[in-house]
Amino acid sequence: MRDVEIQLYQTKKIINDHKHADEGWFWVRYSAYPYKGCSNGCRYCYEWDEKYAPMKDYRLLDKVVMVKENAVERLKKELPRKIKDVVCVGDWQPVEAKYRLSRKMLEIVYQLKFPLMIIERAPLLTRDLDILSDISKQTDAYVGFTIVATSDDQIRLHFEPRGPSVKGRFSSMRRIADAGVMIGTLAMPILPYIFDSDEELRTLVKMTADSGGRFVLFGGLTLWGTCKDVYYEALKRAPAILAGSPQEHEAFLWDKKTEEWNQNKAIQSQWGRRCHLAIAEECERQGITHYIPRPVSFFPRELRRNKEIAGNLFIKARESWMLSESPYRSHAFTKAGRAVDSLTEDIGDLYRRKGRQGLLALEGIGEKLASEIEGLLSVQASYTKE
Known part of the structure; x- marks a missing residue:
């Protein structure tokens, strides 16, 4: 948590209420997060864009984490008023180790018997396996671990400078799966020309299945506004980061190739189709799904x-x-x-x-x-x- 400023504040509202559940994707109707900002600093994150940035200056996204001190109290007040449907809560980035707000929010979800989804990448989530397992036994609960690469090499570290290791994520996936909670990989965003070869995608699916994962959900890269600026800056710095490595020459072409990809919808469509089919076909071979099955047991x-x-x-x-x-x-x-x-x-x-x-x-x-x-x-x- 070095070089990250922590700010405490009181939020007026905690639940984001969507008109429809996230149809065909996560099935989430409500979301509630205890922190603004993220110290992981992933260079591809859509929250770098001013439209989605949780603070006025998007450049502070990985430098300031704002703690919603009253997150648990707000959730306890707001969630009982909602029609029962899937709620996505929590954030297990490093600040959670101190404030434990995500765990306390899980306790509210359990008390109110709401179905749960968690989108995460941090092994810290396994600290709360007891309550997560209890929710899973009571109603629908499932976890998606964001994983976009299969190894912890220089390239992965360049784009996820403070993100948890790939090895740690898959190890945590196994622990969560062994606890009886449905879990899988959110392969999103797959980075064009970097982590998108058919071999890489097939390996990602196999590693998921070998770790007890039951699905792999693919998604593409968002490139607009200021999140595009942040990502392109990372692309331009890549050759220096990879100097002397086998990928150095290839890295010089990443920004030009990505710009062509971003400007040409036909190229994007062909790329998305290829990635989707590679993942779907390997999922079938591994006996898992390339989508998240809709949870329905909590409905009348x-x-x-x-x-x-x-x-x-x-x-x-x-x-x-x-x-x-x-x-x-x-x-x-x-x-x-x-x-x-x-x-x-x-x-x-x-x-x-x-x-x-x-x-x-x-x-x-x-x-x-x-x-x-x-x-x-x-x-x-x-x-x-x-």
Whole structure:
């Protein structure tokens, strides 16, 4: 924590309430974080952009960490007012070792029986395996570990200067998986021309499976505004950092190649499709998924089939987008998913009463999507938790 200034303050509000759950991605409806700023200083982070930066001067992102002293009290007051859905809480960066706010927020989530997601990279999370395991036994709980490289070489350290080691992340993944908590890798953002070879991506999937991970979710790089400036600065410094290494010559080309990638949507689409397919194919070989299955056990029993089918439609929408198919196809799956998701009657009962016509009466459902839903209805869902 050297060279990082700690500031304490009282926040007026802790929960970010999203209109829809994060469809096809994390399934998060609410998020609540106890700290602003991040001492890890990853050069690819989207929070370097002024639009997302948690403080007025984006350049302070890794130099100042603001502690929300009343985070636990705010969560205890705000969360009971929310409809039960997935909440993403906590932040286990180094400051958490002292303030322990993330652990206390987990205790609130457990008391209120809310389903939980954690997006993390720090082995410090394993300190709280006891409460995390308790939440997992009570309702849905899952963890995504951000991992974008497979080794702790100079390149990884250049882009994640104070981030935890790759070895430490996979070791922590194994401990969390062994505790019975669903966990996987968030391969995001994959850095073009740096950590994006098919071999690297396949290795990342295999290391995840070998560590007990059950999914790998791929995402691309955000390059706009000031986060683009920070990332390009890191690219330009890379050759000096890698002087004398086998990657030195290649590093001289990273900024030019990345600029071409960022300016050319066709190149981006082809790149995204290739990365997605490499990960998806290796996930299938390893017996894990290239998406996060939607958690549904916390919903009322009569709505779980709707949520599961809607989840499948949202995943198909994401899949279509990742494969650079027609945007209309992706939008159609999303619209259909929302129609099923908002139903207050079990879609199975609706189908038994009205058949295909009942499905066609739903907003955005045509013949092809009705057939898709009929196929999903034929798969018997299993709901094991009350």
